[in-house]
Structures are given as C-alpha cells and as structure tokens.
Amino acid sequence: MAIQTGSSLPRLSIEQLGISPQKVFDFLEYLKAQSIELHSFMLLRHGHVAAEGWWKPYEPALPHMLFSLSKSFTSTAIGMAVQEGLLSTEDRVVSFFPDDLPDEISPNLAAMTIRHLLIMGTGHTKDTMNALHQAEDGNWAKAFLRLPVEHEPGSYFLYNTGATYMLSAILQKVTGQTLLQFLQPRLFEPLGIHHPAWQSDPRGINTGGYGLKVTTEDIAKFGQFYLQKGVWNGQRLLEEGWIETATSKQISNGNGGDSDWTQGYGYQFWRCRHGIYRGDGAFGQFCIVLEKYDAVIAMTSGTNDLQGVLNGVWDHLLAAFELGEALEQGEALEQDQAFEQDRASACQGSAAKQLQRELEALCLEPPVFQRGSEREGMANGQKYKLAQNDFGIDHLRFQFNEQEAEVYIQDAAGEQSLKLGRQTWKPGRLTLFGEEEPCAGSFTWKTPHDLLLTIRTIETPFSHTLEVQFLEDGAIEIHRRVNVSFGATESAPLRGEPVS
Structure with missing residues (x-):
C-alpha cells in the first residue's frame, strides 16, 4: 500500500502495477464505439495512479460537478459524527426539528431514523426533492416533514435525494456547521482536497444529495480512502466498521440481474456486480472501489448511458487486472503482444507507451464543417x-x-x-x-x-x-x-x- 504524501497521489507505471495496457486501451476504444462522452478517467492500483487522462478542453485542475456522487461524501460526514458521539443512526428524524413538525405526526414519520435516510428507506413513494425546491419559505426540512410517508420506514427502497438533504440538515443542527465546514478538517484537509465547493439551500444548509464540486483526483483519493478502510497517511479518520456497513447491502433495491442499480444499496453507496461498490452521480460521475484488485476508478462524464460506462469497466478493466497479473507472473500475453505489433508501424514502443500517448491525446473535438462564410x-x-x-x-x-x-x-x-x-x-x-x-x-x-x-x-x-x-x-x-x-x-x- 502506498503512503500518501502531499496533495497528489503517487504515480507508477501501469506495468509496474500489474495492469494490462491493452485492456485499458480497449476501454477507451469502447467508449468511442459507444459514443459515450467521458471528461476524465483515473485508474489507481495499490495506492498509485496507473493511468489518467482528460478529454480536452477538460483539465486535471478543474473541479467537476458531482451530482449524486455528493451523497457518498454526506454519508461519510454522518459516519464521522457518529464516531464522535454527536448522533446515532437510530436517532429519530423528527427529534431534530421540533419547530418544523406538522400538526399531526404520522406513525411512519415518527418511526423514521437517520439510518432510514442513509439507506433510502424513508417510506416515501416518490423523490421529495421537487417539494423541497418548491418550498416558498425556503425551509426545506419543514417541507420534507410535511410530506406523506406511505410505507413503514426500512421496508421500501426509493432513491430520494431529499433524504440526503435531511442528513445535511441534521448534521448542521447538531454541530452548527455546514457539511462543508464539518468535513474540511476531518476529510478534505487530510486527503489534500483543496477548495471543495458545495451548493446550499436558501437557508444556508448544504444540499447534501448533490452540489459538491471537486477534481477527478479528489474523487480518486476519496475512493482510496474507502479502499484503505478509513485510514490515510497512517491516521484513522473513520472507523472501519462504519465503512464496512456503509458499503455493504443494507436494503434491497431490485432482483439483481444485469443492472448495476438492482444489486443492493448501503449508506449512500451502490452495490455493483462482481462484488464491487461505487458512489455515482447523474450523467456519469463515478467513484468505483474494487477491493478484490486493490483498485479505484474515478471518472467524470457527460452521458446518459451510465450502465454503458459500467459495462465497459466490467468488460475491459477487470480483464486488465487479470491479464496484468499474468504479466507479473511472467506469462505470455498474446493480446498485449498483438496490441504492440498492430501499432508498431505507426509508432515504435511498448503497449504502455502507446496507451500513454492515447491518454495524452484525448480530446472532445469541436464540430468542424466550413471554416467561414460570407x-x-x-x-x-x-x-x-x-x-x-x-x-x-x-x-x-x-x-x-x-x-x-x-x-x-x-x-x-x-x-x-x-x-x-x-x-x-x-x-x-x-x-x-x-x-x-x-x-x-x-x-x-x-x-x-x-x-x-x-x-x-x-x-x-x-x-x-x-x-x-x-x-x-x-x-x-x-x-x-x-x-x-x-x-x-x-x-x-x-x-x-x-x-x-
């Protein structure tokens, strides 16, 4: 495991980290063939960056809007608050907002706990976020508490961004700090995540379920932090037990199958096929943790085909680890040899060098038709x-x-x-x-x-x-x-x- 120093993750060659460069190249070719628009890609193994690329005009230093990938950071803050004894997952939601409660509190609302917010098991039948946005007085918590709760909490999964907002609102009630302020010394500063930004509601509460902006490398650090079970630079920041619980299945969200949205849900983390877990956000913002391979994948995107992105990861990048391990053991990799031979006429060099050139040349080309007009x-x-x-x-x-x-x-x-x-x-x-x-x-x-x-x-x-x-x-x-x-x-x- 790498020891993190400074603000940047350490780098090693893709071959040293036991990853097949051809399969990573194949992943990039797959994205082209499927017309999937990625903005950035970073692949980590054993705590080191093995491959990284940004499709121009996107750049490494630019933060990127995370949408619902923000939820996994909110979950982390709740875990840290629980660790410090500031709250418990069994605390009732209504207990934090005595001045915002409806005249009649339904049994289902009364039974709702922080844990139900974390697992998207509040009992609502539709996402509450629209109602929160429409609150004329800007009091989103009050609007949430006045909505009907049709099911017994914990018995029914519904992806509910308003539930994550309530986690943020509860944290601010308890600590007097926004999510961003709370996480700054506990997560962002230790990981070297500089200048994170988070949107707020009209009352100054961070939105929680969306609105965070950080860089691709920051996403990768976050994934590495989870891969290391809450330890960073030899210092424990979050209890291992919390991370194990947060990233394991806590509620059923479907019957499995080929969809990575029906494999179970944890504390604001999705379970995936292949025993993998992830945080993700709309239009393809990903933090994927592959414990079996001691690896993390971070991506930002502008696509509606999120399942297509994950299919490419499973089909090509998982094979990249398996082929790379064979390379480490000295076994012949016919596919990688063919990869080099096929491109030898264009440019001499190893498969890894060819991949590096491809990564450095990534670009979302602007439209080109006629240069000018009268x-x-x-x-x-x-x-x-x-x-x-x-x-x-x-x-x-x-x-x-x-x-x-x-x-x-x-x-x-x-x-x-x-x-x-x-x-x-x-x-x-x-x-x-x-x-x-x-x-x-x-x-x-x-x-x-x-x-x-x-x-x-x-x-x-x-x-x-x-x-x-x-x-x-x-x-x-x-x-x-x-x-x-x-x-x-x-x-x-x-x-x-x-x-x-």
Missing part, C-alpha cells in the same frame, strides 16, 4: 433583438476575425462577451447558464447560412449547442440543445430581429 461580413457588429426567453437575454451581436468570434450578450445585468475559437476550443467565462463559470467555446459554419456555436461549461457535464440560422428577411433563428439534461434537451426556436 455571412460573417454581413453579420459583423449587427445587433439582434431577441424574443422573450428563459435566459433573460435582451439582444446579442457577433464580431468575427480570422481566429475567433466574439458574442456580445446583453441582459438585465449588463453586457458580457464570450470568445469562441474558429473550429477550435477557446477558454472563457460565462453566466448565461447560471452562475459565472469557466467554459470553452468554438464555432463553425454548418452551411453558409447556419452558424454553429458550441459552449462547454467545463466544470459541469453540460455542453450547449446553439445553431444560429441567418434568414432571408435579415432576422436570425436560434436552435438550442444540450447534451444531457434531467428534462428536454432541445428548446423551442428563438427569433432575433435586426436592430440598428
């Missing part, structure tokens, strides 16, 4: 008044030069601009899709009349495509779509009229 001259500097829209944009205008386009956007807060590279990525910052965040933008001409803008918000899974059609009457029509979404991925066309 429309650029006509549209240069022209202002377009937009119809009413969800973004609150009043008007926009374009400015083109040889290497880039600049889009000027006017809303109630003033004017902002974003530069986009001509058929290449250009870094920038934008508030168009919410809070100001870093992004990468590019543009190309799909036809002489259709301008295609691609904007990736590179700390999230989201990539936004705006197709701007220049119409014969001088107006524009904007068609917007997003790669992944909890709702519709396409918006109604938006018309813009030219103004002087």
Whole structure:
C-alpha cells in the first residue's frame, strides 16, 4: 500500500502495477464505439495512479460537478459524527426539528431514523426533492416533514435525494456547521482536497444529495480512502466498521440481474456486480472501489448511458487486472503482444507507451464543417433583438476575425462577451447558464447560412449547442440543445430581429 504524501497521489507505471495496457486501451476504444462522452478517467492500483487522462478542453485542475456522487461524501460526514458521539443512526428524524413538525405526526414519520435516510428507506413513494425546491419559505426540512410517508420506514427502497438533504440538515443542527465546514478538517484537509465547493439551500444548509464540486483526483483519493478502510497517511479518520456497513447491502433495491442499480444499496453507496461498490452521480460521475484488485476508478462524464460506462469497466478493466497479473507472473500475453505489433508501424514502443500517448491525446473535438462564410461580413457588429426567453437575454451581436468570434450578450445585468475559437476550443467565462463559470467555446459554419456555436461549461457535464440560422428577411433563428439534461434537451426556436 502506498503512503500518501502531499496533495497528489503517487504515480507508477501501469506495468509496474500489474495492469494490462491493452485492456485499458480497449476501454477507451469502447467508449468511442459507444459514443459515450467521458471528461476524465483515473485508474489507481495499490495506492498509485496507473493511468489518467482528460478529454480536452477538460483539465486535471478543474473541479467537476458531482451530482449524486455528493451523497457518498454526506454519508461519510454522518459516519464521522457518529464516531464522535454527536448522533446515532437510530436517532429519530423528527427529534431534530421540533419547530418544523406538522400538526399531526404520522406513525411512519415518527418511526423514521437517520439510518432510514442513509439507506433510502424513508417510506416515501416518490423523490421529495421537487417539494423541497418548491418550498416558498425556503425551509426545506419543514417541507420534507410535511410530506406523506406511505410505507413503514426500512421496508421500501426509493432513491430520494431529499433524504440526503435531511442528513445535511441534521448534521448542521447538531454541530452548527455546514457539511462543508464539518468535513474540511476531518476529510478534505487530510486527503489534500483543496477548495471543495458545495451548493446550499436558501437557508444556508448544504444540499447534501448533490452540489459538491471537486477534481477527478479528489474523487480518486476519496475512493482510496474507502479502499484503505478509513485510514490515510497512517491516521484513522473513520472507523472501519462504519465503512464496512456503509458499503455493504443494507436494503434491497431490485432482483439483481444485469443492472448495476438492482444489486443492493448501503449508506449512500451502490452495490455493483462482481462484488464491487461505487458512489455515482447523474450523467456519469463515478467513484468505483474494487477491493478484490486493490483498485479505484474515478471518472467524470457527460452521458446518459451510465450502465454503458459500467459495462465497459466490467468488460475491459477487470480483464486488465487479470491479464496484468499474468504479466507479473511472467506469462505470455498474446493480446498485449498483438496490441504492440498492430501499432508498431505507426509508432515504435511498448503497449504502455502507446496507451500513454492515447491518454495524452484525448480530446472532445469541436464540430468542424466550413471554416467561414460570407455571412460573417454581413453579420459583423449587427445587433439582434431577441424574443422573450428563459435566459433573460435582451439582444446579442457577433464580431468575427480570422481566429475567433466574439458574442456580445446583453441582459438585465449588463453586457458580457464570450470568445469562441474558429473550429477550435477557446477558454472563457460565462453566466448565461447560471452562475459565472469557466467554459470553452468554438464555432463553425454548418452551411453558409447556419452558424454553429458550441459552449462547454467545463466544470459541469453540460455542453450547449446553439445553431444560429441567418434568414432571408435579415432576422436570425436560434436552435438550442444540450447534451444531457434531467428534462428536454432541445428548446423551442428563438427569433432575433435586426436592430440598428
């Protein structure tokens, strides 16, 4: 086992760590073949990084939105609070919120404990999160406690993000600290996780079930911490018993089979096939712990095909450990030899070197159609008044030069601009899709009349495509779509009229 020092995990070659480079390469090829969009990938074994890569414009230093992978961090905080005697898993939920209870407390609500929140066994029949978001007074805990609890707690599994929020709210009630503040000295600082950020509700309580942002290496450290049963740098941070319980099956969520969402659920961790467990989040944010192989896999993504990602891991990366072990024992690996021979004509070197070149070249290429159009001259500097829209944009205008386009956007807060590279990525910052965040933008001409803008918000899974059609009457029509979404991925066309 590696001894962690400093902020970064130690590195060793993939061959030294007994992993087949060909099978890792095959995993990358599988992602391409299945059109699965990963943003980052990190593979650890024996406490060392064996392989890592980021698909440009995503970068190692950038945090990434974790969505429900945040839940596993919330569970960890509860474990630490239990360890310190601040609360118990058998504490009743209603006991923490005497001022927010409904006039009549149902038997099922009265019976609900912290453990029921942890195992997604609250007894609700639908996720409570929508009701929490709709609370007019911003009191999410009060809204949660007023919802009907149809089943006896512990008897019925339902994935319920509101339950994880309640864990956060309880922790803050008990400690006077947010989740983020509580975990800072207990987990984040010891693991060298710098500048974590967590969204909050209107009352300043971290959302718990989503909203955490950390880097891919931070996710990998978290997985390694669990693989090491709560020990880091020789110091025990969390009891081994808690980790064993949290990552084992505590409630049934289906009948097994080929789905990795029906293998059982622990304390905010999913059980997987092959005796593996994971934390995961919407659109493909993964922390996978493979105890049998002393390994961790961390990934961030922008895909709806989460099962497809896991299928690729099971089909290719598990074999990478098995073939690698044969290599360590001096056995011939015909597949790896063939891998080297097939690519020898393109570039000399071992399979590991070939894999490294592939990892370093990873890129989500921007769309490329036509480099330019005569429309650029006509549209240069022209202002377009937009119809009413969800973004609150009043008007926009374009400015083109040889290497880039600049889009000027006017809303109630003033004017902002974003530069986009001509058929290449250009870094920038934008508030168009919410809070100001870093992004990468590019543009190309799909036809002489259709301008295609691609904007990736590179700390999230989201990539936004705006197709701007220049119409014969001088107006524009904007068609917007997003790669992944909890709702519709396409918006109604938006018309813009030219103004002087």
